[in-house]
Amino acid sequence: MVCKQCQELISEYIDGGLELGEQSNVERHLAGCEPCRAVRDDLLQIVHFSQQLPVQSPSRALWPRISADVTELQPSLWTRTLRSLAGFQALKFNFSVPQLIAGAAALAIIISTGVIISRRDNGPAQLAGVSAVTPSDVTPLSQADLQQLEKQINQLSAAVEQRKEAWDPELRTAFERNLLYIDQSLVECRHQLKDNPADNVSQELMLNAYREKVRLLEGFEKF
Amino acid sequence: MAIITTTLTMPVTGERIHHASDLELARAAAAGDSAAFEKLYEQHHRRVYSLCLRMLGNGTHAEDLTQEVFLQVYKKIGSFRGDSAFTTWLHRLTVNQVLMHFRRRGVKLEHTSEEGDFTNVVDTPLQSTRRISMVDRLALEKAISQLPPGYRTVFVLHDVEGYEHEEISSVLDVSIGTSKSQLHKARMRLRELLTKK
Numbered sequence: 001m002v003c004k005q006c007q008e009l010i011s012e013y014i015d016g017g018l019e020l021g022e023q024s025n026v027e028r029h030l031a032g033c034e035p036c037r038a039v040r041d042d043l044l045q046i047v048h049f050s051q052q053l054p055v056q057s058p059s060r061a062l063w064p065r066i067s068a069d070v071t072e073l074q075p076s077l078w079t080r081t082l083r084s085l086a087g088f089q090a091l092k093f094n095f096s097v098p099q100l101i102a103g104a105a106a107l108a109i110i111i112s113t114g115v116i117i118s119r120r121d122n123g124p125a126q127l128a129g130v131s132a133v134t135p136s137d138v139t140p141l142s143q144a145d146l147q148q149l150e151k152q153i154n155q156l157s158a159a160v161e162q163r164k165e166a167w168d169p170e171l172r173t174a175f176e177r178n179l180l181y182i183d184q185s186l187v188e189c190r191h192q193l194k195d196n197p198a199d200n201v202s203q204e205l206m207l208n209a210y211r212e213k214v215r216l217l218e219g220f221e222k223f
Numbered sequence: 224m225a226i227i228t229t230t231l232t233m234p235v236t237g238e239r240i241h242h243a244s245d246l247e248l249a250r251a252a253a254a255g256d257s258a259a260f261e262k263l264y265e266q267h268h269r270r271v272y273s274l275c276l277r278m279l280g281n282g283t284h285a286e287d288l289t290q291e292v293f294l295q296v297y298k299k300i301g302s303f304r305g306d307s308a309f310t311t312w313l314h315r316l317t318v319n320q321v322l323m324h325f326r327r328r329g330v331k332l333e334h335t336s337e338e339g340d341f342t343n344v345v346d347t348p349l350q351s352t353r354r355i356s357m358v359d360r361l362a363l364e365k366a367i368s369q370l371p372p373g374y375r376t377v378f379v380l381h382d383v384e385g386y387e388h389e390e391i392s393s394v395l396d397v398s399i400g401t402s403k404s405q406l407h408k409a410r411m412r413l414r415e416l417l418t419k420k
Contacts, residue, residue, distance in 0.1 A: 011407035042414045049363055050382040055269040056276055058286045063264060066293045070260065073297060 001029040006036045014044055149210040156217035167223060175220050182216065185209040245309035253301040260300070264293055267310070271317050277379045278321045280368030292320050318380070318394055330372045366416040374409035381406050 006029045012018050013026045030037050164172060189206035192199055240262050243251070248266075251259035271292050276285035295316055303312050367375060367383075376395065380386040381402075386394070391402040 007411075008407070011410055012403060017403070039411075039414070042418075043410050046363070046410055046413050046417070047382050049360070050367075050378070051385070053273075053277075053360065053364065053383055055273045057269050058272040058282075058289055062268070062272075062286055062289060063261075066264065066290050067261070069290070069294050070257070070297050073294070 001025045003029075003033060003036055006030065006033065007039055010036070010040055010043060014040060014047065145207065146210075149207075149214065153210070153213055153217065156214065156221055159221050160217050163221065163223065171220075171223060175216075178216055179213070182209050182213045186213075246305045249300050249303050249305070249309055252297070253303070260297060263296070263309075267313055268293070270310070271313065274314070274317050274379070274384065275321060277364075277367055277383055278318075278376055279324070280370075280375060284324075288320055288324055291324075292317050295320060314384070315394075321376075322395070325372060325376075362417060363413075366413050369416055370409055370412055374405055374412060377402055377405040378409035378413070382410075 006026055009018060009022060009026050013023065018026065030040060160175075164175075167175070186206060186209045189202050189209060192202035193206065196202070240248075240258060243259070243262070245263065245266070248259040248263050252263060268289060272285055272289045275288040275292070276282060279285050279288065292313075296313065299316070303309065367378065370378060377391055380391050380394070381388070388399045388402045388406075391397075392399045395402070397405075
């Protein structure tokens with residue numbers, strides 16, 4: 001074995017990757033070749049110290065940058081609700097995602113209906129005690145609001161339509177079921193408002209249904 | 224109909240966050256717990272940054288890439304199921320990000336040109352008698368950063384991070400022989416750089 005051959009094998013030799021015959025040849029050459037022994041010893045040092053390199057720290061400004069980016073990526077309230085519901089799995093309830101989603105939507109509808117009934121039966125004063133309704137929720141619905149929401153919904157619907165192809169059938173069913181709940185709610189509101197355009201309660205319910213539809217579409221746009 | 228069977232995700236807050244495992248933190252972060260995500264960052268950002276730094280050889284780029292890695296972690300944390308250690312998952316994600324970074328910039332990891340040639344000690348008897356007296360950390364870090372990207376990647380994965388050639392072959396989509404050859408050339412180039420200092 002000449003030096004060139006020895007040095008071509010020296011990395012594998014120090015890693016213990018040579019077959020026995022090759023290993024013996026390299027060892028015989030090393031025993032009588034000082035330059036090749038020097039190469040071996042240097043590579044051993046490099047390998048040894050490389051394994052002990054300490055971890056390095058980035059600047060402190062890095063976390064605020066990441067945090068800001070993450071904040072922008074924060075999921076919508078709807079998605080978080082879905083994630084939280086998914087987290088319930090460990091309780092070993094045998095619910096599928098669609099069932100959970102449907103449950104959440106049904107709950108939302110029930111709460112809305114409860115608010116409406118409460119309001120119709122007891123008047124506006126009773127609303128103060130209903131935590132589900134915030135001051136912004138009781139803003140009367142203007143034509144501009146409607147147009148803005150419908151525009152937003154159209155854009156989101158187009159985006160969701162493009163993603164639906166790739167969805168799991170269960171996810172698609174869950175989405176369509178929820179969309180149906182909300183659309184039914186909207187249809188009922190429209191009927192109410194057709195009969196009585198000044199009905200503030202139906203306007204509020206309609207506004208909430210629109211907002212719920214936006215949240216639903218925003219949530220599913222990310223799947 | 225698929226039935227979900229995973230564990231309960233609770234917010235990891237207060238004193239509990241200090242004792243939470245990576246898996247607990249990951250599950251909490253996946254459920255939107257930002258404190259858990261920050262804790263994961265605190266615990267692992269140095270390792271991610273160090274890997275990026277050594278593979279890229281540039282501190283600014285390494286920070287940018289570390290940022291990208293943690294954004295990917297944030298987006299993908301829900302897919303971490305705990306089948307492997309979180310550190311393994313994160314490490315693989317980091318390596319993938321570095322490789323994507325190289326691809327985006329058109330960096331070729333496989334070298335077949337004269338870039339791969341190193342000075343053979345037989346041809347330079349004077350150098351053969353010069354030895355690395357002692358490898359100091361800073362000199363070694365600097366020499367690693369001066370390696371061509373292909374050599375640096377294989378060297379960092381094998382000698383610094385402890386990957387086997389089979390893993391490198393799989394990650395980089397090169398043959399095991401190429402991985403071994405790149406590693407050998409990287410070590411010889413490092414030797415040259417360190418004896419020149």
